[in-house]
Amino acid sequence: MIKRIPVAWLRPGMYVHDLNCGWLQHDFVRNRFLVKDEDDVRKVRGIGVREIDIDTARGLDPDELPAAAEPESCPAGPALDVSPETANASPAVRTTSKTTGSLEHARALHREANQIVRDMLVDIRLGRQIEMEQVEPLVARIVDSIFTQQDALLPLARLKQHDSYTFQHSVSVCALMTAFARTLEVPREVIHEIAVGALLHDVGKARVPDEILNKPGKLTDAEFDRMKSHVVQSKIILQATPGISQIALDVAAQHHERFDGSGYPNKLEGEQISLYGRMAAIVDVYDAITSDRVYHKGMAPTEALRKLLEWSKFHFKPELVQAFIRAVGIYPTGSLVRLESRRLAVVQSQNADQLMQPTVKVIFHTRGHYLTPETIDQRRSQDRIIGHEDFDTWKIDPARWLPE
Numbered sequence: 001m002i003k004r005i006p007v008a009w010l011r012p013g014m015y016v017h018d019l020n021c022g023w024l025q026h027d028f029v030r031n032r033f034l035v036k037d038e039d040d041v042r043k044v045r046g047i048g049v050r051e052i053d054i055d056t057a058r059g060l061d062p063d064e065l066p067a068a069a070e071p072e073s074c075p076a077g078p079a080l081d082v083s084p085e086t087a088n089a090s091p092a093v094r095t096t097s098k099t100t101g102s103l104e105h106a107r108a109l110h111r112e113a114n115q116i117v118r119d120m121l122v123d124i125r126l127g128r129q130i131e132m133e134q135v136e137p138l139v140a141r142i143v144d145s146i147f148t149q150q151d152a153l154l155p156l157a158r159l160k161q162h163d164s165y166t167f168q169h170s171v172s173v174c175a176l177m178t179a180f181a182r183t184l185e186v187p188r189e190v191i192h193e194i195a196v197g198a199l200l201h202d203v204g205k206a207r208v209p210d211e212i213l214n215k216p217g218k219l220t221d222a223e224f225d226r227m228k229s230h231v232v233q234s235k236i237i238l239q240a241t242p243g244i245s246q247i248a249l250d251v252a253a254q255h256h257e258r259f260d261g262s263g264y265p266n267k268l269e270g271e272q273i274s275l276y277g278r279m280a281a282i283v284d285v286y287d288a289i290t291s292d293r294v295y296h297k298g299m300a301p302t303e304a305l306r307k308l309l310e311w312s313k314f315h316f317k318p319e320l321v322q323a324f325i326r327a328v329g330i331y332p333t334g335s336l337v338r339l340e341s342r343r344l345a346v347v348q349s350q351n352a353d354q355l356m357q358p359t360v361k362v363i364f365h366t367r368g369h370y371l372t373p374e375t376i377d378q379r380r381s382q383d384r385i386i387g388h389e390d391f392d393t394w395k396i397d398p399a400r401w402l403p404e
């Protein structure tokens, strides 16, 4: 008999009939299989679906399990068919409690994380191994920070110095992947592995010469090939690192693969790319195009999300891009928006049930002068957001207006 159960009820010995997640195109998706052990349970939960179908004729029946194995309650899952246009009608899936001193705490963590990754890249260059004893606690703190103060860490991670891009990008991708996985309701232990992979996804760049990494102009074909080799190098370095998980390896090894098979190094396509690899591709591109580089200015985050949706026809799975938008918000925290009153405001925090209506701080009038800052919850305001703006256009320093 086929029974639909919350994924939290899954136990070894049950027989999976359908994972109900066609959109995810996960490795498991097309398979019916017996759940052999806790590892299988973790993998299925890691996919991020709410409910699955099991065949009780071929495996355990939850109704016949002893009371001690009663399932725990299943958390509410995200509405996965949400598009940006309808996002403000979606249920709340993510809450972030802000604590006093969030910004100071996030700043300290961000500084330390950048330092550790910078040192690690130098060590790799010198032929040393990655020390997971150092990586694990750092990742645990970043994951913790996203769970408790996402609105403080993410905008901070987006601001980067030109000459420090590689390691700052690694920290940023780690924070963004954590937020993304959290929205997909991936179990915490899987999120940790995803975050490890995200922090280390570009370690292979330690084996690419600086002149190529930081070249301001267009790369020659040979230089571009050398640049692209960083993915294979990341994989080689991580495979030689004791204690690294397959999830973390997938994140690093597949972050330049594309859904239509146009990526590298293996031109994987569709479901050949793991869920974690596909998430990493979206986050890697988002962080790259929203960051200022030597040769180009970063795009406004809302514009970048629009681009990702446009490219998702080919490069990414659209549903996954929409889930990412739910993770960061349509107007991501730290971005600049224009209100109907012609005032400009910096987004302070997301209201997860109303993605079009975050809480903002009004700071500037488009007539060209600063205003006394005023915090407005858009859910209770008549002065609507009518679009995103660029800090540079108005010569406003985003670092001065980081959400507190």
Ligand SMILES: [Fe+2]
Binding pocket: 201, 202, 230, 255, 256, 284
């Ligand atoms: Fe990369």
